[in-house]
Structures are given as structure tokens and as C-alpha cells.
Amino acid sequence: LIVEFIKKENIRLAGKLSAEVWLGRDTRPSGESLIEAAKEGINSIIGAAVLDFGVLTTPQLYWMVRARNKGWKATEQNYFEQLSSSFRCLMDLTPNGIKVNEEDDKLIVDGANGVGGEKLEILNNMLNNLAIEVRNCGNDGGILNEGV
Numbered sequence: 080l081i082v083e084f085i086k087k088e089n090i091r092l093a094g095k096l097s098a099e100v101w102l103g104r105d106t107r108p109s110g111e112s113l114i115e116a117a118k119e120g121i122n123s124i125i126g127a128a129v130l131d132f133g134v135l136t137t138p139q140l141y142w143m144v145r146a147r148n149k150g151w152k153a154t155e156q157n158y159f160e161q162l163s164s165s166f167r168c169l170m171d172l173t174p175n176g177i178k179v180n181e182e183d184d185k186l187i188v189d190g191a192n193g194v195g196g197e198k199l200e201i202l203n204n205m206l207n208n209l210a211i212e213v214r215n216c217g218n219d220g221g222i223l224n225e226g227v
Contacts (some may be wrong), residue, residue, distance in 0.1 A: 081124060098127040101137030101144055105165075107223055136194050161169045163205040170208045185210045192221035 084090075093174065100121045104110035104127040115129060124128065136160030139158050146153035186209055190196015203211040215221055 085125065098124065099105065099147075100127060100129050101131060101132060101147070103137075103140040103143075105134045105223075106134060106192075106217055108222065133196070134194050136198050147152065159202055159205055163202060166206060167208065185212060187212045189214050189227045190216040191224045191227040192217040193223050194196070 099123075102114055102117055104114050117196075118129050118131065121127050121161060132143065135143075135155065139155060142158050142161070143153045143155070146157065151157070188196070188197060188199055188211060190213050192215045194217070196213045197218070199211055199213045203209075203213070215227060217223075
């Protein structure tokens with residue numbers, strides 16, 4: 080059916096890679112089987128390649144695809160470096176003489192037992208201007224979105 084569609088729509092493959100599909104998933108138990116199903120579908124397309132980046136947040140995957148399309152380095156580490164660098168630049172704009180107390184320096188985030196909590200813990204290690212306390216980070220096997 081795919082070959083028939085390619086002919087019907089006059090899609091030129093010319094032996095080149097026609098598509099590169101980047102995949103990421105969340106931490107739900109169904110994530111692994113959904114990724115495998117997606118890979119099978121993508122691999123059935125002539126000239127398409129699939130890259131599986133494992134567990135990522137949606138914003139991370141979007142940023143990585145955008146970075147790739149712009150010709151930038153596009154890894155999860157590059158995402159964290161860009162985000163932490165941007166945050167430090169923002170903090171540098173704080174007017175001199177304005178001090179925040181320790182309570183104001185702490186950001187408490189409910190990770191909803193999902194991928195976001197796990198990734199925030201990584202980002203927290205890269206920031207020195209802000210302490211992030213991640214609750215329900217999912218490391219203890221909690222159920223996604225339960226009790227958030």
C-alpha cells in the first residue's frame with residue numbers, strides 16, 4: 080500500500096533519506112510498546128529513518144527537533160545547557176541591591192510522578208541561582224498524575 084501510494088502521489092525517493100522521525104516517550108508503562116509500534120510503522124516507509132531518544136518531556140523533544148531543523152546540536156544535554164544558560168542570563172538582569180530571601184529562592188514543583196519531575200532534578204543540578212524541590216518525581220514508582 081505504501082509503494083502504491085508513493086507511485087500515485089508521485090513522491091520521489093531517489094534513494095535518499097526522505098524523512099527522519101524523532102521519537103520520545105513518557106514514563107507510562109504503555110510508552111515502550113507505543114514507541115515500538117511507531118518504530119515499526121516508520122520503518123515500513125521506504126527511505127524513512129527513526130531515532131528513539133527514550134524518555135523525554137514534550138518540550139524537550141520539540142526543542143530538539145527545532146534545533147535539528149536549524150542545524151544546531153540537538154541532544155537532551157544541549158537542551159539543558161540552553162535552558163540553564165537562558166535562566167542564568169535572566170537572573171543576571173535582576174537589579175543590583177534587590178535580594179531575595181531563602182524562601183523566595185525555592186521553587187516547589189509537583190512532578191506528577193511523570194517524566195517532568197525526573198528531568199527537573201537534572202536541571203536543578205545545573206542551576207545555582209534557584210533551588211528546585213521536586214515532589215512526586217516518579218522515582219518511587221508512583222502513578223502518573225495521582226494525587227497531584
